[in-house]
Amino acid sequence: MKAVITVIGSDKVGIIARVATLLADNGVNILDISQTTMQDIFTMIMLTDISENKLKFTELAYALDDLGIQMGLSIKAQHEDIFNSMHRI
Amino acid sequence: MLNPGEIMQTIKMISEENLDIRTITMGISLRDCSSEDITKSCDKIYDKIMNYAKNLVKTGEDIEREYGIPIINKRISVTPISLVAESCDEESYVKFAQALDRAAFETGVNFIGGFSALVHKGYTKGDHRLIDSIPYALAETKRVCSSVNVASTKAGINMDAVLQMGRIIKQTAALTEKEYGLGCAKLVVFANSVEDNPFMAGAYHGVGEGECVINVGVSGPGVVKCALEEVRGQEFGIVADTIKKTAFKITRMGQLVAQEASKRLGVPFGIVDLSLAPTPAIGDSVAYILEEMGIEKCGAHGTTAALALLNDAVKRVELWHPRMLVGLVVHSFQFQRMQE
DSSP: OEEEEEEEEEOOTTHHHHHHHHHHHTTOEEEEEEEEEETTEEEEEEEEEOTTOSSOHHHHHHHHHHHHHHHTEEEEEEETHHHHHHHOO | OOOHHHHHHHHHHHHTSOOEEEEEEEEEOOGGGOOSSHHHHHHHHHHHHHHHHTTHHHHHHHHHHHHTOOEEEEEEEESOHHHHGGGSOOSOOHHHHHHHHHHHHHHTOSEEEEEEEEOSSOOOHHHHHHHHHHHHHHHHOSSEEEEEEEEETTTEEOHHHHHHHHHHHHHHHHHTGGGTTGGGGGEEEEESOOTTOOSSSSOOOOTTSOSEEEEEEEEOHHHHHHHHHTTTTOOHHHHHHHHHHHHHHHHHHHHHHHHHHHHHHTOOEEEEEEEOOOOSSTTOOHHHHHHHHTOSSTTSTTHHHHHHHHHHHHHTOOOSSEEESSOOOOOOOOOSOTTO
16 A cells, blocks of 8 residues: 655755654655755655555554654645546546 | 656645535435334434444544545435425424434534425425424524425426425524524525435435435535636637546545545445535635636626536546536537637
């Protein structure tokens, strides 16, 4: 099962490190990353494999959301199907 | 493989353009809940609704969190009560409304529709009693919605019903005077009502429907408007194509949520209803879409034509079970540029 994690907010030191660490600690494998910083706005999209996720999906989503609040970012985890259904036949 | 542009487009639709699932509505047949004894009938109704819908709200919340798409309302619709209550010899059907209200409260849904009657061709005893009870039912309950179908294309208009509903509306307003006539916000008078409408206050579970069903209503005027901003001034074919593609994406999202809810609740998936009806949120109005298409101000000459074109573009989304809420007859027009 795959999830899309998006991180948006003001650029600062440690964003990728902290998000990746949280995912690694919970057995989530990062399959693909796309990241860009434009005029100090950091945007990152990660495609992850959550089949070995130690937490329930909603718990992972909450954990990422909490991390986002701590760092002043918006971090959302969403099941990939929402994107697949809208953009693929 | 998804590309970052598509992912950001979806995120933007949800966070900035007011895309959401307006409602998940569970339709429940109460055809087997009739009884000569009103208390028995109300108990059957309450039990059946609780049995099917006890996990509806939680399932909606879970799906909302996992997919990141707001699901604003969870609701229930039932068989028109005028049919279910007819076997009772009671004059007042307020007790039925109270049973529905209790079930709505216990399941956590915010509205339950179906305190309804279908009188487009004539009245039965049950219809009379239901309609007479409407003002009291809406005054004494919080979550019950009511509707009456007074006309249909096949049958014509029941003018007696039209007259009566005028009085019923006034009476409902009077009885809910302290709440600024709130009762009337929970009452709909229809022509050509549909059996599987998921939106309130006119939702009911039609007699041609199955035992239980999940219907989803998706709201997207803000999304369509923003998509049209990108193609402002372009040829009409491109405008129509943009509307089609956007409507497709919105409907697919609704279908995904509906199928997921259906799977988790063990209830068949019914329909996705794509609504471009406006919400109070700023930028979330179909009037803005018409203006984006080139009408100077919504209401100016060309508005009806633009609405028909919008309808046509949306209806051509070729999917299993989509339906547009706006019931206009659509003809195709040949326009080059709406703005000229």
